[in-house]
Amino acid sequence: MTTHVCLTARALGADAVWVAEKDAALERGIAAVVGRFGGAFEVRTGVPWKKAMQRFAGVKLHLTMYGQPIDGVMDEVLRASRGRDLMLVVGASKVPGDVYALADYNIAVGNQPHSEVAALAIALDRLGRGAWARAKFKGAKVAIRPSARGKVVVAAGRKLEEE
């Protein structure tokens, strides 16, 4: 699950993911993806979540099914975060109550039982107004060439694999 959170964050434009639990295998796995597919995405694990939220100088959004509907607060969040860093907080099923208080906004991507990966994806898409679709991942060793059928992987502009 945490791998999915990290890949989603990277693919949709986040700079980094911080994970409360120490997980060296996760760090290695994501570093391998970054090494291959490029970009400057970073994963840190073993980060004390409460201190991280308290010390964060930017705007903090907690994604939760109990929060305010995302569409109603998005304009306000975009105004409040202009020129500032943005932290999105997602948790597994049971999130400590302090998270609700430490967040600047508690935001729901639908007030239904959900997936934190899905909520993160839609929040990043809305916050960035879909800009992830035009992002370049610098230093990539390989890249996917979009295809109507099959798989095309290119390396430094040269076709590498095709199925």
Add this chain to the structure above:
Amino acid sequence: MTTHVCLTARALGADAVWVAEKDAALERGIAAVVGRFGGAFEVRTGVPWKKAMQRFAGVKLHLTMYGQPIDGVMDEVLRASRGRDLMLVVGASKVPGDVYALADYNIAVGNQPHSEVAALAIALDRLGRGAWARAKFKGAKVAIRPSARGKVVVAAGRKLEEE
């Protein structure tokens, strides 16, 4: 992971999820969510995926990082699927090659390594133009009342739990 796919599909407006592998526990778990939070969502497991794709009369979209960027084909897909059923196909890391051929469209939510839950979420959001946010889940025993802080659960309009 499959639970996340099902909850995401339900929360973002799908009518049903069909799963290739038989999984009675998954069916029970999702049925319990539907019983509590309402709506007419259905999960069927043990569905032969190839037959299901071959027999499906509507438009079939396969979500894959190798496909055509979603933003470029969305208008065409919306035109093609007007008044017809829509099937979105997502798989784990290794999807059989036949899926690419059986799909009407192979669509990428970013040509980067990703999460099928995130791809499904964004695809459903775009296909429905965000209509999930206004959806009613009929017959719900409980519902979340959106809240800037904390958790408010209501039952038949009566406040049930608050933290």
